[in-house]
Amino acid sequence: MDELPAFRNKLVAALNWMLETLAMLVMAGLASLVFLNAFSRYALSTPLPWAEEIAINLMVWLTALGIMMAGMRQSLICCDIVTGRLSTGRLRLVAGFCAVLGSAAMFYCAWLAWQYLMIFGSDASPVLRLPKGIVIAGLFFALLGLATTLLVPLFKRK
Template sequence: MKKWFNWIDDGIATFALSAIILLTGTNVFSRYVLNKPLPWVEEIAIGLFVWLVYIGISSAMKRDSHVGVDYFVNKLPRPLRMISIIVRAAAIYYVLFYIFIYLGLDFTLQASSKVTPILGLSYQMINIAVPIAGVFTAIYFTQSLIRSLRLEFKEEGGS
């Protein structure tokens, strides 16, 4: 089950990137060789790009691939380092739970009557990527936080 869950965001991001490349390449060929551009391709590519970006956030969190400058934090005495970890976690949880999940859901629900101009797809299908990515990222960040706290306690000599 865990292996399947860990694959979901990578699978979505891989599909989105592959589809963007394929659709854009097809549209370039259609526009410049056949002189018949496919107007709907841009709508699909933009929607897939939104999914790629937001789901990519969770995929990067899973691998601890987000950029971080922890040189100074690692030089702090242990009590201050622990406070730093807690403050960082609180800030990240705020962003994930309030901005990504809560506001992302609100943003998605507000898009109920908004549709793309050519295909008439609901923007809810695009916007739902934000709260979904927030949930995945929160899960992966929690796993990462637990690992880093275990490491801190192990350095102290605890169990």
């Protein structure tokens, strides 16, 4: 019986490490790109016209990773003023209701993002001609990841 919680903890730790590592790499790439563009613009008087498109893509994916990490850590904004006054039983009921309702809303938005991706994902960006699906997929994965992590508290024993 003790093996399942230990495996679950290792799985969550591995997923957190993966998300943190990806977020650090994306953030480093974004910071380097913005610095390189600023240097090129002001020191060499030749801005990089493609840098903005890459920066937008990286920013969306960084936000997607960040929202998934916040959901995994259960550190999203909540209303402690109201929940702090509830008894344990009512708090579990309200938390469960909010988890299911919030997750359903995020799954619905992810479904809408998926439809949008299927319609406009192959459109090309103006400078690099990258598929706009790169940005839309970031939004889709952010919504899907958040919808999934909102359900995690329902399966924790207290």
